[in-house]
Amino acid sequence: MKSKIIVGLILAVFGFNTITAQNMSEMDKKIEKILSQLTLEEKVAMCHAQSKFSSPGVPRLGIPEIWMSDGPHGVRGEINWDNWGYANWTNDSITAFPALTALAATFNPELSYQYGVAVGEEARYRRKDVLLGPGVNIYRTPLNGRNFEYMGEDPLLASVMVVPYIKGVQENGVAACVKHYALNNQEEWRGHINVNVSDRALHEIYLPAFKAAVEEGKVWSIMGAYNKFRGQHCCHNEILLNKILKEDWNFDGTVITDWGGAHDTREAALYGLDIEMGTWTNGLTSSVDLMYENYFLAKPFLKMLQSGEIDESVVDDKARRILRLMLRTNMNMSRSTGRMNNQEHHDVARAVAAEGIVMLKNNDEFFPIDPEKQLTIAVIGENATRRMTVGGGSSELKAQYEISPLEGIKARFQKARILHAMGYASGPSAYGREIPSKYDAELLRNEAVETAKNADVVLYFGGLNKNHFQDCEGGDRKSYELPFEQNELLDALAAVNKNIGVVLISGNAVEMPWLENIKGLMQAWYLGSDAGYAIADVISGDKNPSGKLPFTFPVKLEDNAAHYFGELSYPGDSIDQYYKEGTLVGYRWHETKNIEPQFAFGYGLSYTSFDLSDINTDKKSYETGDKIVLSCSVKNRGEKDGSEVVQVYVGKPGSKVERAVKELKGFTKVELKSGSSETVGIDIDVKNLAYYNTEKADWEVEKGEYILYVGNASNQISKKLKIRID
Template identity: 70%
Template sequence: MCRNKKNTFFSIVIIFCSITMLHAQKASDEKIEIKIDSILALLTTEEKVAMCHAQSKFSTPGVERIGIPELWMSDGPHGVRSELNWDNWEYANWTNDSITAFPALTCLAATFNPELSKDYGVNVGEEARYRKKDVLLGPGVNMYRTPLNGRNFEYMGEDPYLASIMVVPYIQGVQQNGVAACVKHYALNNQELWRDHINVEVSDRALHEIYLPAFKAAVEKGNVWSIMGAYNQFRGQYCCHNQLLLNKILKDDWQFDGVVITDWGGAHDTKEAIFNGLDIEMGTGTDGLTTSTKNAYDSYYLANPFLKLLKNKEVSEDYLDDKVKRILRLMLRTSMNPNKSFGRINNIEHLNVAREVATEGIVLLKNENNFFPISPTKKLTIAVIGENATKSMTLGGGSSELKAKSEISPLQGIKARFKNATIIHALGYASGPSAYGRVIPSELDAKKLQQEAIEAASEADVVLFVGGLNKNHFQDCEGADRQSYELPFNQNELLNNLLKVNNNLGVILISGNAVEMPWLPKVKGLMQAWYLGSEAGHAIADVVSGDANPSGKLPFSFPKKLEDNAAHAFGELSYPGDSINQYYKEDILVGYRWHDTKKIEPQFAFGEGLSYTSFKMSNINTDKKTYAKTDEIIVSGNVSNIGNVDGKEVVQVYVGKPKSKVKRALKELKGFQKINVEKGASKDFTITINPSDLAFYDETISDWSLEKGDYIIYVGNASNSVSSTIKIRMN
């Protein structure tokens, strides 16, 4: 009885504190709105128009006469990009703009760890604040639709639920520093080929169920302060000024109160920009793109052409005022925020977070006869083969290129950890230097490189092949898609030749994309290692040596062959389109939804990832079997570590609807939890599912619909590894 009274008291206190905080936040918001109106009244039409477009490559003007500061932006979902010149894309060659490079977002997604996502956001936000940036252009949450997309490494995988859960703490972490996150690229920017004009046609259902949820979560749960439009068109309108995407969905339905920023050069028409939801125009292809022509930025669509329409009374100033109010709101949250932090940069805490994310994101995919871990105490000869063992992966890739203060290569990390081993390295292949928009072939002799690698492998006890993709053009790089699903630079041939002289070989694949693996049956081990940033080599050595137990899970499926991917199953009009239009013919069946529903076995499944220990799930159940539409569904169970090493397991909960009135995937991820379990121990888990997450987007009513009837809950540790199924009923 006393306990019940005590619990009731604490509940009342919590409710009271929550109400108090809500009132305080409301009062603060009201003060900001009053401040915005008072500033707006002081501005001339010319000053307001100037605030709606760039004044340099990465800034918009303030208003000097009344103390409104400039707004400064920077590329970098994985770190703050180095300084560029005012008017062109050349680097400014500053000496104080080196930063910590954090792992790419594919790696962050592979951690399945929202707490790490918050740490990541806080730390990259601190670096942006220290560099006096007001808007960090990231994170990216476009869906992984095809493994050929050159920009997949910047995104969070193929599942909208995973991306939605991981993006929110990232945003909150960045913005607590007084730096705006800018979620991109809104929307349907799922390929680089013809990205600047391709018109995407997709059903309303796929739009709302697959391609918008992470953006919606960023707005409604993350309270993101800015969003970047996409280059492509959607239903005949460019996404940077798209009536449906920006006005109807983003600003009306989701009540987004922040700023819509173009991708650089994403605006195409003054009136559409005015009326269809754009707030700030950046990078338009006038003289301001490449030269310092006087007044070039005044030629932007939201510059003099906008001002002329206003002065001729062809456009109401209400449209301008709405844009400026949003910009002022953004400034009061960032550049004019008196409570913003000072930031920090290149400190040990940032390196530790980068290393932790990298280590938790590495995915162990094959481990025949316990090839991994390799003991660092043994006196072995280890041949480290592959250009990716030494090639910088913070350079290149387009706008996410970073100037890292330090970058530990895989070879450096392995040498530092395996001090008792004899380490020999051979390139094996060479890709040539990174260059945006073009390929520069290597000048090295490919046959000689391969022969040197074969000789090194023949002398070794263990071979570690560190290969994959890189940040060069036509690889994992902005501006173009991959041209083939196979490994580039004759790596398949090299691997086969290495295996002929030494079959005690493991592959460490560095990439942001899936690749074809004809050599997979012959190798002893395989790790997916992503682009891991400043601490890449140390993180890889942590996992290879067993200092860290791998716990990453794949955030996207690896098809066996390209045709097994849904986007490629319907011919060229599905991908890449005919250069004018593209049709998402797979509809909602993206990634594992396609593999599951069509019974096409992947090479590796979404959510898959091995450990150096073994886990067992038991006592899996739901709190009841019949639910009303207002009831939360609580899935509980137990995870036991039955191996000999402490480890982390990701419990994954999927839900399917048999006998649905609409086409459905066999199952869809609706909950997950990462659990740290010591060897020999067990831990309980509880995962809560909101019934609204089981709804489908009903095109007949243009809204969400929750079907009555039976649902199947699948609980396991990968989309293809289910420990238990439970039938429930929604009334």
Template identity: 65%
Template sequence: MKKLSIVIFLITLISSNELFAQTNNESVDNKIEKIIKQLTLKEKLDMCHAQSKFSSKGVARLGIPELWMSDGPHGVRTEIDWDTWSHAGWTNDSCTAFPALTCLAASFNPDLSYKYGKALGEEARYRKKDIILGPGVNIYRTPLNGRNFEYMGEDPYLASKMVVPYIHGVQENGVAACVKHYVLNNQEHWRDHINVELSDRALYEIYLPAFKAAVQEGHVWSLMGAYNQVRGQYCCHNEFLVNKILKKDWEFDGVLVTDWGATHDTKQAALYGLDLEMGTGTDGLTSSLKNAYDNYFMANPLLKMVESGEINESVIDEKVERILRLMFRTNMNKTRPFGSMNSQQHFDVAREIAQEGIVLLKNKNKFFPIDPEKVQTIAVIGENATKMMSLGGGSSELKTIHEISPLEGIQKRFKNATILHAMGYASGPSVYGKVIDSKLNADSLKNEAIKIAAKADIVLFVGGLNKNHHQDCEGDDRKSFSLPFGQDDLLSEILKVNKNTAVVLVSGNAVKMPWVNQVKGIVQTWYLGSESGNALADVLSGDVNPSGKLPFSFPVKLEDNAAHSFGEISYPGDGTKQEYKEDILVGYRWFDTKKIKPLYAFGFGLSYSEFDMTKASVNKKEYKSGDVISVSCEMKNTGKVKGKEVIQVYVNDVKSSVLRPLKELKAFKKVSLNSGESKTVNIEIPVNKLAFYDDVKKDWKLEPGQFKLMLGTSSKNISKTIIIEVE
């Protein structure tokens, strides 16, 4: 019996080696075809669902490896247990924490997006991950969405341009990016079941473009489906979204992965495009048969359907073909690089992204930059000055090798100043899925903060949100548009004793600012990752001139936001469904078209320098479909320091047969200018990008007539307007 086992093992080993020897010089498609012929039905299905929290099975007898994935998108998540959500307790899984994607989007710099993806991909590769679960490109629809900090803002064009280089950077390392969450996962509240109803125009013009760019321009190797339903079907097995749009229209050749536990039906999963089912049972094999991996929807239940003839085995073959193609791009690609972890280069990339993403919102009487050589007393007040932000937020949590706090960065850069610190407020411990009040005495914290504010030359209030539950965190949305933990009241009291106060906002969302007219300055810093404090100090001191621009609008009050203007059915829904009643008028499209003044506009951001657009022109005045509009303008730095400015080109259809927004971003370019320097900036816009989606034709439509090209430095600050004619 023992000899027979050895013989069987040797035959299996030889057949496995022969398989890969024979196919070494063949095309990947031929290799995949040969492998599929050797797989049993059970082996095929095992490749289509999880075997642990973050892996799926390979086929050991053929030398096909397991697929290993990790959460992102801001770094490689700490290792998780095989069957539970507990940390595995490794000592070598600390990573570089990169800034949140809102910060990346605020940089308006696609070159930085590539650097981000490349560095993240290197870290994922070193950790032996085949798929990194990110980036996220769901559109910012409401400032209450707990997960907005993981996404790239409210504009589909900006998100499209920023996601593509990120994907390229990641995948150069032989690691698949997994763009998420496809699609319309625009809130966390009721995310696991809410049914979204919207027009085709809103779907195609606002919510799909970044995913389309990821597939057709980024050539992304995997996508993650969303939890919610769209038009009555769950996103991970939605016939219209997956079979028609993603796989047929866009010709996506990668793998559609579920979000964890987002599969609901075996037959729909099989027939409506799902390839890899993850996380259906949250307790794995540890406590109940019901959730064991063999009982996933795409495991034994699907096996029975195929064996009975209800579903053809060719359906399974198509899924396995996609998974094998992903493997040949990742863990069966023998030429992929080895990766690297926590290098100085990675920390430098994180710092650079943070520097360019920080947005200066207010700078009264040139409060900033603060002279680091001056001898003075600076009061740094706020829990966010010392709180580690990489730890929370849900699945995007990170165990970073270091995180420089804002206080630490300020202390290091402003060595000639006396730095005082008080918490001022406390949020309580960070516990995923729960809100726990702080045990610290709120009055004592407040009194201490007011005391040090009164004796300081300047006050930096470092507040905002954090990554606790009901803040910027996966699992649910914010409960209020206002700052939490009594910060507004605390700021009011600080301003009574020291008018020389500025606010450093740490958040991934817009917040209400009742104190906006009283403070001297406002800096929006996002979640900046490992180099947070260093990057913040770089900007506060003037070592770096801020150049970030808001990737979403800040409303004065919540009711000014489009999603909140139509009652409960629009947001958060009635518990069963919701209707996107604002249609295509999302973000600045709503504010501009409805003539509602935002607190801070999309694309807005100040500099320590000044810029002037002196000329603007186009290559010709009349265009037809298929042409490219070549726009040029001259930008001059009229200030005293080197800086960067973002030229933004918006388009308006002067006379349309349908409602169109007053402005739509169609191009942007970031330019660096020395003091006194001028540059001619050229930007191209394909004429076909001026089309709208026709709900009747079910296709894009370019109408003849006049279009305005509006050049400026924010959606509200337009310097030059050019009128063109489209045939």
């Protein structure tokens, strides 16, 4: 309460109490008034950490500290002031929301907004000013250990889904911090690998979601990436931060390092960084007394300013941006107090989880399984009981509760006889190292086979987990196949029972040599607090699956574009790597090179069936300032209510530059009762058909013929339409 009174006093002194979009110019005037009263030392102090998750304010003026927390799937448990141990608070357990891969798979921007509001309320209740998320790095390789935190392989999908998330979070007076800007598409050598990528690929694939976050989402903070781009670390990069972010996109917020992402005082000062956060001193090395004073933007920065080597206008710009962040968050007296662990948050988490589940295979109508039948169900797999809110690196959560898949199945299928066997085992969760399991793999497999022999139904819960070398920060996967001999286990189960359904829990695609031996397959992601309930909702048919894949599942690793070009493309030679596939990422590569995927981008089955018909555009010829208005009739011709995602891809035959056969340019999700139909509209701005012209360093819309592909997956097209751009 005392800090709130102090902040109120300074707000009263400077003449304002609430901050709205209408008085932004007034905000800037107040920033200048505050700035004029700050000493050089105070301005510098605001530019670096004072603890693991806070940066200082100015006590003599009543300007508060900034408190940050890891996200984006929930507010991380409280960390100690000066080390990475947990503080062991008893009141920091939160709602765990589904990972962002699951959110992206919903193809539902409204759910993204609800997610953002809910997680923002929890951050606000925990008195956080900055939530470190969401992540929008592009899914380039299925080996990236951090893909589960991102929104897939397509820049449009990530752009559309990130904007409402940001708006929802920031409604609470909490800054979203979109990360990791930019090109942080692998964990291997992430701290120093120099990414070489064409300007076209940079602007067309890897930057659009960040741009949308800034220009449409009006995000208040951005986190730099660990890696290098064109020889400079991304946390102080002249091209990415000064030229593109702050000049071209007019970003008025604060750039924050990833922890330990700064490497040089002069570059940090001059090339766009505003707040330096970190682990130890000078790039994750060692601890010393008063370590925060030795950060690059601390005493070394102050000395360069005092000597005149760096002009004071440099620190003034940083201080302005930090003050603006404060006025939007901890100095905004109109913001709410937030809420945590309430029923509405649990409902949002469960809704996202159920809607994000993607059904990939359903032979003989294996799914749904009738919960009213007296079946013997064998639940096999460690992932049926393993906690998935812990581990994974900085996105680890201290959930108030976590319902496992086994618990969810038992709760919903009360008339069934439920058997369980682990089948396989990984080691305990550990960040930065791999701990082997203490269990005997052969004994576990034999037990699982015996359990499955006489069951009516086998439900296998496998995939990855959040251990090191799985879906985890700090390291990439070692191979594309399922770990812990799961392939062999699935073969053994199929030999004794043909009625098998697999539920993969992962944030990444996996190799599937066992696919022909199973009847049903669902991709279930990491689904947070209510994971087990949401999975049971879909398996039982209480919820009709409507998720669509936000990235392509290749048959084999070499079918992925990043791996097709060899080690210099991924993971690089430890110094440099080259994105040789250019703009042909994910489905763009598969479609253009005629490589059949295991499962395509945008693909997902339902318990009902849909027809797309009467697909038309408002006209056949457009100019560059026009909007293409496409209409499509969607009919639910099945017996169950359900939702379908209408997807519009656009291609440019005979383009003067290399292009993918087609690229996603619009989508909409429609919910329909059994037997009903609805006409939906999808508008596409002609300017969004542009490619990035590297000779002009600007976007250009080619004139001529285009093809619109309308369907419900990148490789399932119901109709093609030809239009012209004149």
